[in-house]
Amino acid sequence: MKGAAKTAADRNRPVDREALARLRSLGYTAGAEMPRKTKFGPEDDLKTFLPFQQRLERGILLKDAAKYAESIREFESLIAERKDFIWAYIFLAESFFAQKDPAAAVRTLEAGVRANPESYTLLAACGAVLLNTGDLTSAIGVLEKALSIIDTDPEPWTNLGFINWRKGEFNKASEYYRKAIALDPSYAPAYAHYGTLFLTAYTDRGRKPEYLTEATANFQKAVALNPTLVLAWRGLGMAKKEAGKDAEAIQAWEKAVALDAGDAFAVPRLAEAYLVAGQKAKARTILETYLKVKGNAISAAERTKIQGLLDKTK
Numbered sequence: 001m002k003g004a005a006k007t008a009a010d011r012n013r014p015v016d017r018e019a020l021a022r023l024r025s026l027g028y029t030a031g032a033e034m035p036r037k038t039k040f041g042p043e044d045d046l047k048t049f050l051p052f053q054q055r056l057e058r059g060i061l062l063k064d065a066a067k068y069a070e071s072i073r074e075f076e077s078l079i080a081e082r083k084d085f086i087w088a089y090i091f092l093a094e095s096f097f098a099q100k101d102p103a104a105a106v107r108t109l110e111a112g113v114r115a116n117p118e119s120y121t122l123l124a125a126c127g128a129v130l131l132n133t134g135d136l137t138s139a140i141g142v143l144e145k146a147l148s149i150i151d152t153d154p155e156p157w158t159n160l161g162f163i164n165w166r167k168g169e170f171n172k173a174s175e176y177y178r179k180a181i182a183l184d185p186s187y188a189p190a191y192a193h194y195g196t197l198f199l200t201a202y203t204d205r206g207r208k209p210e211y212l213t214e215a216t217a218n219f220q221k222a223v224a225l226n227p228t229l230v231l232a233w234r235g236l237g238m239a240k241k242e243a244g245k246d247a248e249a250i251q252a253w254e255k256a257v258a259l260d261a262g263d264a265f266a267v268p269r270l271a272e273a274y275l276v277a278g279q280k281a282k283a284r285t286i287l288e289t290y291l292k293v294k295g296n297a298i299s300a301a302e303r304t305k306i307q308g309l310l311d312k313t314k
Contacts, residue, residue: 052081052085055078056085056087076092084115093105109126124155131159139159161174189222189226191219195214195217197215199242212239219236219239233252236252241273246273257286261289267290268305272309280313288310
């Protein structure tokens with residue numbers, strides 16, 4: 001029995017790593033794996049466990065095929081039968097996000113935490129989702145609980161830094177970002193957010209050159225570590241713009257837009273920079289592409305703003 005249980009756990013871990021990598025790319029889950037189980041029961045026997053694992057994988061395939069209603073039913077069925085099946089909650093939340101229903105994703109992860117209060121993975125994911133939906137107060141409590149279980153993952157520390165940045169707590173945010181970087185000097189998002197903190201300090205605290213220097217250095221470190229990090233390219237563009245280096249700002253924003261043609265921050269700024277540089281055709285191309293990508297998911301105010309920029313390209 002014990003050997004079979006370990007085999008089941010071993011079979012689960014590769015899926016765990018894959019799930020974490022996929023969810024991290026969406027920006028709302030923890031980076032560390034849960035501690036391995038040390039106690040096993042009948043539910044961990046391979047014959048018992050394997051059908052649940054196969055159903056999890058079937059749900060993932062359904063979700064990847066954009067069959068969200070079916071994937072949701074599969075994951076909900078798994079949870080109904082095994083409330084300790086952590087990854088069913090995680091992928092159910094991802095399915096709800098794919099359907100643009102973050103409130104349902106929050107409810108899913110909160111239910112997972114209630115059923116598994118010592119699960120670091122669920123706590124960290126839930127805290128990140130609460131942050132992304134704007135519930136900063138709840139996010140703080142959940143993230144601190146996660147860190148009381150595992151405090152060596154840079155992602156929750158970075159998320160707490162972001163929350164304190166939003167609250168205007170410069171010193172506390174800086175402390176959390178430094179902690180994240182110390183834990184993992186290769187974790188690019190911590191540098192990107194730390195750069196944003198210094199860029200905000202530069203614009204809000206007397207435009208001190210040292211703040212702009214720190215912002216630029218952190219953004220550059222972030223893109224060196226992860227060239228696909230849109231947040232870092234956005235920030236680097238702003239830092240270069242503030243330094244009067246318009247050509248370098250354009251290069252950074254071009255990187256951001258190439259990665260995400262629907263980026264609401266970089267697209268209008270790059271279009272404005274193109275217009276200043278007399279590159280109307282380039283401005284029109286990215287603005288028209290932006291409108292196509294956004295489709296109906298754009299407010300009337302934003303559409304008016306984009307149209308105003310388009311009018312300047314004529």
